[in-house]
Amino acid sequence: MVAWLAACNGNDGESATTSAPVPDSTVTLQELEAGTCNPVMFERQNPGFTGPGYINTPNTIVARASWSIDSPLGGPHVLALRFANGGATARSGELSVNERTVQVPLPPTGDWANWDTVSLDVVLAPGRNSLELRASTGDGLANIDSLTVTGPGPLPGACGEEAPADPSATVDVRFLSDEPAGWVTQGNGVSGGGDQAPVVVTRMDELQKLASGSEPAVIHVSGELNGTLTVGSNKTIIGLPGARIRSDAGVLQVSDARNVIIRNLELVGVNARGQVNTVLHNAENVWLDHNTFIDGSPDILLLSGTTDLVTISWNVFRHSYFGHEHMGVNIGAADDDLESRGRLRTTLHHNFYAGLVNERMPRVRFGKVHTFNNLCLAGTDELTRSYYAVRAGVDANVRSERNIYRDFHGPSWWWTSEKLGAENATVFNYARSNDNAVLESIEDVCVPDCVRGPVDIAEHEGVTGKAGFYGTGSAFEPPYAYSAEPTDGLEARIREGAGAR
Ligand code: CA
Numbered sequence: 001m002v003a004w005l006a007a008c009n010g011n012d013g014e015s016a017t018t019s020a021p022v023p024d025s026t027v028t029l030q031e032l033e034a035g036t037c038n039p040v041m042f043e044r045q046n047p048g049f050t051g052p053g054y055i056n057t058p059n060t061i062v063a064r065a066s067w068s069i070d071s072p073l074g075g076p077h078v079l080a081l082r083f084a085n086g087g088a089t090a091r092s093g094e095l096s097v098n099e100r101t102v103q104v105p106l107p108p109t110g111d112w113a114n115w116d117t118v119s120l121d122v123v124l125a126p127g128r129n130s131l132e133l134r135a136s137t138g139d140g141l142a143n144i145d146s147l148t149v150t151g152p153g154p155l156p157g158a159c160g161e162e163a164p165a166d167p168s169a170t171v172d173v174r175f176l177s178d179e180p181a182g183w184v185t186q187g188n189g190v191s192g193g194g195d196q197a198p199v200v201v202t203r204m205d206e207l208q209k210l211a212s213g214s215e216p217a218v219i220h221v222s223g224e225l226n227g228t229l230t231v232g233s234n235k236t237i238i239g240l241p242g243a244r245i246r247s248d249a250g251v252l253q254v255s256d257a258r259n260v261i262i263r264n265l266e267l268v269g270v271n272a273r274g275q276v277n278t279v280l281h282n283a284e285n286v287w288l289d290h291n292t293f294i295d296g297s298p299d300i301l302l303l304s305g306t307t308d309l310v311t312i313s314w315n316v317f318r319h320s321y322f323g324h325e326h327m328g329v330n331i332g333a334a335d336d337d338l339e340s341r342g343r344l345r346t347t348l349h350h351n352f353y354a355g356l357v358n359e360r361m362p363r364v365r366f367g368k369v370h371t372f373n374n375l376c377l378a379g380t381d382e383l384t385r386s387y388y389a390v391r392a393g394v395d396a397n398v399r400s401e402r403n404i405y406r407d408f409h410g411p412s413w414w415w416t417s418e419k420l421g422a423e424n425a426t427v428f429n430y431a432r433s434n435d436n437a438v439l440e441s442i443e444d445v446c447v448p449d450c451v452r453g454p455v456d457i458a459e460h461e462g463v464t465g466k467a468g469f470y471g472t473g474s475a476f477e478p479p480y481a482y483s484a485e486p487t488d489g490l491e492a493r494i495r496e497g498a499g500a501r
């Protein structure tokens with residue numbers, strides 16, 4: 001492989017000494033890691049895989065898997081695709097690489113636990129290369145464990161195109177003068193660090209030190225910080241424009257603490273199992289406002305234990321990957337978590353569930369949860385259809401008011417319909433409910449329309465339920481003043497206004 005660059009240098013009259021040949025190197029792209037792009041449906045069921053698991057596509061002709069590779073020089077590369085096919089016939093595909101296509105034979109390997117490797121010669125362009133493997137048959141692709149790339153210095157590339165920020169644009173952070181609303185205003189209310197002088201931090205150790213304990217502090221975060229942040233009582237943490245905290249082991253924890261305000265931060269986690277992005281555990285009077293939460297598994301946000309009096313406003317929740325463990329906001333950790341009973345009172349307003357959130361917008365146990373003026377998107381791609389938006393679980397009392405539920409129509413995600421018997425994507429879901437669960441829908445809208453129901457779903461693990469766009473029972477009356485705005489024009493306002501700046 002090193003001969004390729006040397007040959008080029010030899011032909012153009014330049015001295016070969018100005019750029020030494022780049023030795024070949026190898027990078028392996030795994031699902032849920034950089035370079036493997038969405039939509040990715042992954043599993044861990046059949047042994048013998050490497051990395052976090054493997055990709056199991058739906059058994060359909062539109063099944064696909066995609067990758068992004070950065071090549072400093074371009075030129076010939078060798079790809080090794082590791083796969084298993086326990087079916088009786090080939091589940092081959094066609095790989096497109098920069099407008100060229102390569103046939104990829106994926107014959108039976110005898111068992112889903114028998115893994116084989118197919119080697120492919122491709123030519124990459126200098127810079128970013130997008131690769132897409134599309135199924136050739138109605139059985140979808142074989143299960144795919146990894147893609148190994150060998151050549152002159154390949155690296156995992158970024159997936160999707162993020163618009164570069166316009167440095168001349170002014171950042172409008174007038175929302176920082178807004179006051180909190182909803183449940184967080186009840187009880188002792190929320191003031192965070194109060195009128196303490198703000199301290200600007202640029203390093204994680206500085207931030208963690210100031211955020212610990214219960215001394216009042218107002219902290220302004222600047223730049224990109226790495227690590228898990230644990231926040232104590234009486235804190236206000238505000239991101240300056242562009243501030244980001246990134247961690248592969250959970251990003252934010254508010255545990256055994258009260259009176260906490262977190263605003264304008266981008267919080268970037270990973271979609272590795274058990275790495276919830278943000279956890280509020282035994283936390284009281286917490287306000288999460290105008291943050292952008294990216295990735296976390298199984299949920300982006302979990303409220304658990306004796307957590308109570310929380311307002312979650314104007315945040316963006318999104319995933320880089322899609323699948324069963326790519327859910328949204330889970331209020332209540334387990335049916336037998338009885339310390340949550342009578343707690344978990346939460347208001348969610350003007351949040352944007354912006355993409356690839358499969359379900360839980362939110363899912364509720366025990367709590368009196370008021371969700372109003374949110375924008376919940378289902379996937380529109382055949383492979384990324386959501387399961388449901390809001391689930392009323394055990395003892396839930398949900399007031400869903402003037403929300404926009406977009407694209408909850410048509411078939412559910414293939415995995416959901418195959419494994420849970422839920423053939424339709426629905427707004428509300430009453431599986432795993434009980435007789436005490438209440439969900440009242442007040443002037444919510446479906447855009448364009450949605451499955452009205454009730455439809456039966458065959459929930460797994462012996463639990464069945466119903467789903468559709470209908471309420472059951474009368475929800476609590478909020479004790480606080482609030483104003484749910486009309487849904488006309490709301491979608492644009494949320495898209496424009498939600499998230500960190
Ligand atoms: Ca499959």
Ligand code: CA
Pocket residue numbers: 030031049050051052053054055144145146
């Ligand atoms: Ca793998």
